[in-house]
Amino acid sequence: MKAGRVALLLAAAAVLEFFVGRSPYRRFLPIDWFLLATAVVARSGDFVRAVLAGTAAGALEDALSMPLIGMNAFAKAILGYGLTLVAVRVVFGGSLAVGLALFVASIANEAIVALLSALLAQSPLVIVTKDALWRAAVTGLAGGALESAWEFPWREWWTRRRLRRLR
Amino acid sequence: MRPHSARVEVAAVNPRRGGAVLVTVLLVWVLVLSAQAPARGGRGTVLQAWFLSLSAPVMQAVGGVSRAVSRRIEATAALFDAREENVRLRRELDARERELFRLRAEALEDAEDRRLLGAGSGLPSVIGSVPILLVERRAGVQSVLVGAGSAEGVAPGSPLAVPAGLVGRVVTVGRGVSRAQLLLDASAAAGARIARTGELGVVRGDGHGTLVLNNIATTSTVARGDLVESAGIDGIYPRGVPIGRVSSVARGSKLFLEIRVTPSVDFSRLTDVLLLAPSPAIREGVEAGRSASR
Numbered sequence: 001m002k003a004g005r006v007a008l009l010l011a012a013a014a015v016l017e018f019f020v021g022r023s024p025y026r027r028f029l030p031i032d033w034f035l036l037a038t039a040v041v042a043r044s045g046d047f048v049r050a051v052l053a054g055t056a057a058g059a060l061e062d063a064l065s066m067p068l069i070g071m072n073a074f075a076k077a078i079l080g081y082g083l084t085l086v087a088v089r090v091v092f093g094g095s096l097a098v099g100l101a102l103f104v105a106s107i108a109n110e111a112i113v114a115l116l117s118a119l120l121a122q123s124p125l126v127i128v129t130k131d132a133l134w135r136a137a138v139t140g141l142a143g144g145a146l147e148s149a150w151e152f153p154w155r156e157w158w159t160r161r162r163l164r165r166l167r
Numbered sequence: 168m169r170p171h172s173a174r175v176e177v178a179a180v181n182p183r184r185g186g187a188v189l190v191t192v193l194l195v196w197v198l199v200l201s202a203q204a205p206a207r208g209g210r211g212t213v214l215q216a217w218f219l220s221l222s223a224p225v226m227q228a229v230g231g232v233s234r235a236v237s238r239r240i241e242a243t244a245a246l247f248d249a250r251e252e253n254v255r256l257r258r259e260l261d262a263r264e265r266e267l268f269r270l271r272a273e274a275l276e277d278a279e280d281r282r283l284l285g286a287g288s289g290l291p292s293v294i295g296s297v298p299i300l301l302v303e304r305r306a307g308v309q310s311v312l313v314g315a316g317s318a319e320g321v322a323p324g325s326p327l328a329v330p331a332g333l334v335g336r337v338v339t340v341g342r343g344v345s346r347a348q349l350l351l352d353a354s355a356a357a358g359a360r361i362a363r364t365g366e367l368g369v370v371r372g373d374g375h376g377t378l379v380l381n382n383i384a385t386t387s388t389v390a391r392g393d394l395v396e397s398a399g400i401d402g403i404y405p406r407g408v409p410i411g412r413v414s415s416v417a418r419g420s421k422l423f424l425e426i427r428v429t430p431s432v433d434f435s436r437l438t439d440v441l442l443l444a445p446s447p448a449i450r451e452g453v454e455a456g457r458s459a460s461r
Binding site for chain 1: 181225236312
C-alpha cells in the first residue's frame with residue numbers, strides 16, 4: 001500500500017472519529033476507526049508500513065484524547081505487526097476470522113494502554129470493562145463487514161444484474 | 168513516478184525488517200512517554216494543546232456536519248411519532264408548569280435565605296454552554312473533547328457540569344478545542360459531601376462507569392439513596408453541585424466504609440455541557456503562569 005493511501009486512510013479514520021464523536025448515537029458506535037485503518041494496512045502484508053501506520057494512528061488518537069501521548073501509538077505499533085503476521089501467516093480467512101482478529105486486537109489494545117497508564121500515570125489498572133468489550137465487538141463487526149464488502153465480487157454482480165435487466 | 172522494485176517489495180514484507188522497525192518505534196515511544204510522565208502533574212502536555220489547536224477547525228467542521236446529519240435523521244424519525252410526541256409534550260408542559268410554580272416559590276424563599284446568609288458567592292458561575300466533540304473511554308481513561316478553548320475563556324481546571332450534576336474538569340486547553348477529564352475517569356477525584364449528614368469525603372471514578380466515595384468513617388449513618396454533592400474543598404469544583412446518589416454501603420476492612428455512588432449525570436447521553444468559571448485558586452495559578460511566561 002502506498003504512503004499516500006495510508007495517510008488518506010488515517011485522515012478518513014480521524015474524520016470518522018470526529019463525525020461519530022459529535023453524533024448523539026456515538027454510544028452505539030464506539031468503533032475504533034484507527035485500529036481499522038491499521039488493520040487495512042496490515043492486510044496488505046507490509047510489516048514496515050503496518051507498524052508505521054499503527055504508530056501514526058495511535059499517536060493521532062493519543063493527541064486527541066489521552067492524558068499521555070504515546071500509549072496508543074505504542075499499542076497500535078505492536079498490533080500493526082501482529083495483524084500483519086496474522087494476515088501473512090494464517091491460512092484461513094473470511095469476514096468471521098477478520099472480525100475475531102479485530103475483537104482480540106481491540107482488547108489487546110485496551111490491555112496495553114491500561115498497563116502503560118498504570119505504570120506511567122499511576123492510574124488504577126482497568127482492563128476489561130463493558131465499554132471495552134462493546135467497543136471490541138463493534139470494531140470486530142465493522143471489520144468483518146468491511147472484509148465481506150472487500151471480498152464481494154461487485155463487478156460480476158453488476159454484470160449479472162445488467163444482463164438480467166436486458167433479458 | 169518511481170519504478171516498481173521487486174526487491175523493495177520483498178524487503179517490506181520481511182517480518183525481520185518489520186520487527187526491527189517495530190522495536191525502534193517502541194523504543195522511541197518509551198522515551199517520549201518517560202519524558203512526559205514525571206512532568207505531567209495531572210495536566211495535559213503542551214504538545215497536546217498545540218495539536219488540539221491545530222485540529223480544531225477540522226473537528227468543528229466535521230462535528231457540524233455530523234450534527235446536521237443526526238438532526239436530519241431525528242427530524243425524519245420525528246415525523247413518524249409526532250402525534251404521540253404531541254400528547255407527551257402537552258403532559259410534560261403541564262407538569263413543568265406545576266413545577267415552575269413550585270420553583271418560583273422556592274426561589275423567592277432561597278433568595279431571601281441567600282440575602283440573609285450572604286452565600287451567593289458559593290454558587291457556581293456559568294460561562295456558557297459548550298458542545299462535546301469526542302468521547303474516549305479506554306483503559307480507565309474517560310475523557311471528552313469540548314468545542315471551546317482559550318479563545319472562549321476556558322482555563323485548565325475549569326469545571327464542567329450539566330443541570331443534573333457535575334461532569335468533570337478541563338485538563339488541556341487548545342485555542343478552539345479542549346480536553347476534559349470526566350469524573351468517571353479512574354484517576355479523577357473530587358471533594359464530596361453527603362448532603363443529609365454533612366460528612367466530607369473524596370469521590371473517585373472507578374473507570375467502570377460508577378463512582379466510589381472514600382474516607383467516610385464506619386460510624387457514619389450514610390444510607391442508600393443519600394445525595395452526594397461537591398464540597399468545594401478541592402480547589403477545583405464549586406460547592407453544592409450534585410454528584411450522585413449512594414447506591415450501596417458496605418463495611419470495609421479498615422476504618423472507612425465502602426460506598427458506591429451512582430452518578431446523577433447520564434454520561435452516555437452528553438451532547439453539550441455547561442462550562443463553569445474556574446475556582447479562584449486555579450485562576451490565580453493560571454495568571455501566575457501567564458505572568459511567568461511573559
